[in-house]
Amino acid sequence: MFEYTVREELKPSGLNGISDEQIEDHWGLYKGYVAQSNALRKELADMRANGQSGSMAYADRRRRYGFEYNGMVLHEYYFGHLKAGVNLNPESGFAKAVAAQFGSLDAWKTDLMNTGKTRGIGWAVTYYDPTTDQISNHFIQLHEDGNVAGFQPLVILDVFEHAYMVDHKAAGRPAYIEAFMNNIDWDVVEQRYQTAKKGEIFKRY
Numbered sequence: 001m002f003e004y005t006v007r008e009e010l011k012p013s014g015l016n017g018i019s020d021e022q023i024e025d026h027w028g029l030y031k032g033y034v035a036q037s038n039a040l041r042k043e044l045a046d047m048r049a050n051g052q053s054g055s056m057a058y059a060d061r062r063r064r065y066g067f068e069y070n071g072m073v074l075h076e077y078y079f080g081h082l083k084a085g086v087n088l089n090p091e092s093g094f095a096k097a098v099a100a101q102f103g104s105l106d107a108w109k110t111d112l113m114n115t116g117k118t119r120g121i122g123w124a125v126t127y128y129d130p131t132t133d134q135i136s137n138h139f140i141q142l143h144e145d146g147n148v149a150g151f152q153p154l155v156i157l158d159v160f161e162h163a164y165m166v167d168h169k170a171a172g173r174p175a176y177i178e179a180f181m182n183n184i185d186w187d188v189v190e191q192r193y194q195t196a197k198k199g200e201i202f203k204r205y
Helices: 020-049 056-079 093-102 105-116 173-181 186-197
Strands: 123-129 134-140 152-158
Touching (some): 020 056, 093 186, 105 123, 105 134, 105 152, 123 186, 152 186
Antiparallel strands (some): 123 152
């Protein structure tokens, strides 16, 4: 049976304002999502084979699978665009698009950061809508709640406490968000944007 693997090549280091210790702690949770996705996928297959697909136990495992699976996916997008020292080119396609749609590049950044400061645990995601060619920011809870069907993720900000507690403690989300914005690999974001504009799916690894 197919199994998901931990994508070690996505693990960042040497970031500014996000320590390697914080990444190591966070990476352990990502590995857990991969392991749980594999375990639940097998368990669901076994339950179907045993005629249990209509049971309450199956429904519970299916719910958990959605949480674990999208937790794995979002973390791969998140870690996959973290890198120190990559400046955003204001002439890039992504920068021009958000400047046109939000009024300025800074307006988009401010809106994403404020989205990330929404009370509650979750994610702030900048999405591209391939149907309308529009870019928008969304707050997502619990990995699987709030993702917009058909939209392509471009910038993914994890604002669960586990993303920043080692460095910034419980009340340190604003400082962490500032650090995150200074460690985005804008070349990867541009690749995601250009791929989405072509109507293709960006391979997250």
